[in-house]
Amino acid sequence: MVTLRDFKKISDHEWEIPQSFRPGMRVPVRVFATRELLEEALDDLSMEQAVNAAALPGTVGAVIVMPDVHQGYGFPIGGVAATRYPDGVISPGAIGYDVNCGVRLLGSSIFFEEVEPYLDQLATALDHYCPSGAGKKGGVSLSEAELDQVCRLGARWALKKGMATEQDLRRTEEGGVIEGAETSQISQRAKDRGRPQLGSLGSGNHFLEVDVVAEIYDAEAAQVMGLSEGTLALAIHSGSRGFGHQICSDYVQSFQLAVRKYGIDLPDRELVCAPMNTPEGEAYLGAMRSAANYAFANRQLLAHQARQAFEEVLAGKVKNWHLHQVYDIAHNIGKIETHNVDGVQMKVCVHRKGATRAFGPGSPGLPSEYQSIGQPVLVPGSMGTSSWVLVGTEASMERSFGSSCHGAGRVLSRNQAKKRVRGDQLRQDLQNEGIHVRAGSMAGLAEEAPEAYKDVDRVVNTVSGASIARKVARLRPVAVIKG
């Protein structure tokens, strides 16, 4: 077990478990946390999992842990690991079951006061246009050939169908499509799960949220993003649905054999992996990219559907009801990027699970309008609490493989949350605070209660204290839609 004594303090916001801590570790573990958050993180297996991840063949630099960390499968949620490309490994567990689970934020010129009388209607319309809930089908039903196109084109597929703008795509990580998606190594089972679900929100911790921009911290960056105090914003948190889950399941299963074949010894079966320059590794890379593109398309469709809801309720009632894209980020993904590791420019696969890319100003892959401010980083809080918009910094490129936190991080298990919180009471409490809630399941709502999560403000203060991201705006929720 990892204890506080095993950490070396680097600063108030940065701690390190040295590589010498345990045999098998190829790199140290670097944790971004305050002392308080670090102590809390020691309550579950997150740090053990981070130490285990440091044994992945080809890992370089350090395994990075974010302040919202909690234990996951094999790899902690709120973790980043970079492996040398192409001979290092790729690990589905270090990316996550919900490939490209991520967040999209849209902004507007709609002032809260103008729409307050219509919020309840808006919540109902959003619930109607954006299907959510267990096993629900999506807004679009795809043939196998269309699914193939979605996998190759990502959000660009939606553009071809008239459900996206160029600005939407330009202001999305990777322009909404990752090159190198390959569908031939995806199981029939995964395809069957993916075909009916495009354009749906899902369940669990996925949601759609109408926010008000409550406070601006960086006026210039907020202006570039089109976020003004007192205006409405819309956040969409969703991923690749059953498609991504099945792909991850399939590869975690098949990599059980790959690790034996390649003589890879790992402390946790969920960390199974394969070198990227093997048929198995290449197959997963191609499949993972397909799932990532499906998720970009999914969030694009959800945005399109949400825009329809806004039009239905607000057209004619407010002057300009349009929603414009701020940005769209992935927080469960593997990306081939070039980073400086110990003075050497190196191509690596950056695995981010519950962690967000946070590239600084001037970085490659950013749209021209964001070059001067850095990449927007979208950090949703728990239901009923603030969400944050940050930007990436140069320091994040140096300290965390250009990564930052992704959200609040859970502290209570779903079981514990359900026992402590009653869904209908929670809905009433939120309603009393002026937050309109549409939830498909009361138990599901209880599991997502704010007290089940860390305080997102503390998480955000830590990453900004460590300079790996900078605050731009704080948003407060006024409507939440979840399955």
Place this chain on the structure above:
Amino acid sequence: MQKGSGFKEIDHTADWALSVWAPSLSELFVQAAKGMYWLMEITLRENPRVEREVVLEGADHESLLVNFLSELLYFGYSEELGFDHFEVTVEDTRLAARLQGAPVQEQKKEIKAVTFHNLQVRQKPEGYDVTIVFDV
């Protein structure tokens, strides 16, 4: 270890976990299946009753268990079927099962994946036990 056979929900930070125990390996698999359906809060229609047979392979018992439960989930996604009676035979790397059930009437929750997290089928004098974590 508990006597007899059964399952119960246990704590896991982000998802759902079950503790399962049984006097035999085959019964362990049956209890795991029943526990999974219980977590999903599934009710089956009375009619029509259906039967399915599956034969699966896996590297070891843990792989077989993940494979078996994933197969049951898949019947749910693809045919909207659930099962309440199971006859299971488990060998080292092979499983054969006869499933009886019906179309799903209601399902309150969704399980997206069965994980290998901490998955270890343990054999004790009284029988077998395992902890299974599901991704939701």
